[in-house]
Amino acid sequence: MNNKSVDEAKEITEGGERASQVYPNDCYFAHLSIYRFALPFVQNKKVLDAGCGSGYGANYLAMNGAESVRAIDISPHAIEFCKNKYKSSNLEFDVSDLGDIKGFDNEAFDVIFTSNTLEHVVKVGSFFDKARRMLKEDGLLLLAIPPIINEAVVLEDINNPYHINFWSPKQWDHVLHQFFDEVQGYQHICNNPEITLDFMNTPAETKVDETMFEFNPIAVDEFYSKSSLTAVFIARCPKKALEFPFLEESISFIDDSFTRPMLESCGSNSEDRETTEERFRELESILINKQNELDEIYKSKSWRLAMCLRSFRVKCFPKGSFRYKVLKIFWK
Numbered sequence: 001m002n003n004k005s006v007d008e009a010k011e012i013t014e015g016g017e018r019a020s021q022v023y024p025n026d027c028y029f030a031h032l033s034i035y036r037f038a039l040p041f042v043q044n045k046k047v048l049d050a051g052c053g054s055g056y057g058a059n060y061l062a063m064n065g066a067e068s069v070r071a072i073d074i075s076p077h078a079i080e081f082c083k084n085k086y087k088s089s090n091l092e093f094d095v096s097d098l099g100d101i102k103g104f105d106n107e108a109f110d111v112i113f114t115s116n117t118l119e120h121v122v123k124v125g126s127f128f129d130k131a132r133r134m135l136k137e138d139g140l141l142l143l144a145i146p147p148i149i150n151e152a153v154v155l156e157d158i159n160n161p162y163h164i165n166f167w168s169p170k171q172w173d174h175v176l177h178q179f180f181d182e183v184q185g186y187q188h189i190c191n192n193p194e195i196t197l198d199f200m201n202t203p204a205e206t207k208v209d210e211t212m213f214e215f216n217p218i219a220v221d222e223f224y225s226k227s228s229l230t231a232v233f234i235a236r237c238p239k240k241a242l243e244f245p246f247l248e249e250s251i252s253f254i255d256d257s258f259t260r261p262m263l264e265s266c267g268s269n270s271e272d273r274e275t276t277e278e279r280f281r282e283l284e285s286i287l288i289n290k291q292n293e294l295d296e297i298y299k300s301k302s303w304r305l306a307m308c309l310r311s312f313r314v315k316c317f318p319k320g321s322f323r324y325k326v327l328k329i330f331w332k
Contacts, residue, residue: 021056025206027199030229033213034115034144034188035060037232041140042066045110048134050098050127051117055082061113062091072096099123107136115144116230119165122259128179129246132238140236141180144188145172147231148257149224164260169223169231171257178250181237186215187222188229
């Protein structure tokens with residue numbers, strides 16, 4: 001990849017927050033695999049890609065069977081990139097805030113797809129409320145978000161300034177059921193056990209493509225015991241808005257899930273705001289302590305010895321080699 005392509009990748013991905021076809025590494029193909037998973041559901045269907053980013057996924061759906069794809073993103077820069085990059089009669093890009101979507105009729109879509117986006121959206125409830133209105137009666141919402149399954153994941157994820165919602169799979173399932181009658185979770189994994197994914201690698205280093213992932217239906221509780229790259233949900237049977245009206249304050253938390261405190265999301269409920277801010281400060285304190293502990297580990301002789309041994313193993317027993325396979329047998 002030349003320097004121009006690297007610079008383009010950094011610009012459109014906002015330093016890595018968006019996956020992009022201009023930098024096809026493990027992270028990109030893991031994201032693209034979710035669009036591939038959606039293909040059976042979008043055949044000859046009208047689709048909305050909510051939070052399309054750099055547009056590669058919307059184009060993938062449009063080129064692989066969707067009748068039409070409308071793709072929206074809050075970033076004017078991203079949408080300008082998409083419009084210049086992808087031109088097709090069944091593909092259209094627009095700027096829109098997912099928390100306040102305008103310009104679409106009720107029952108306009110068969111499928112609404114949103115991948116690794118809603119963790120960035122302040123008014124998630126408003127998005128779901130609008131989504132159920134825009135979906136046809138037999139339509140579905142396909143949602144993918146980071147699997148926040150324990151405090152360690154929260155502590156890692158909270159360093160990402162773009163992420164607002166730190167919700168567990170149970171929390172997403174709980175809120176989805178406010179708007180849809182049927183919700184099914186899916187485990188998202190690489191189907192080649194010989195490959196260890198590295199989302200920070202380069203395109204030259206990647207050994208996967210979008211076909212090397214699988215999605216297995218699981219109960220929401222299984223997200224906590226089975227590894228999953230993303231928590232994927234398919235929600236069907238949208239509830240009628242007139243029968244089940246939505247108010248932003250009706251979003252309740254059933255566990256330690258929380259939304260990052262900010263003026264837009266806190267509203268006028270000072271008690272909720274103080275509780276969220278207290279939880280955020282508590283997590284920040286834990287994060288600082290854990291970082292200090294890691295710093296001490298990295299400075300220790302044991303860590304340096306472990307890294308030397310790892311380097312020796314990688315050099316002398318490369319993965320897939322005969323010596324590596326013999327080592328695995330004896331290691332067991």
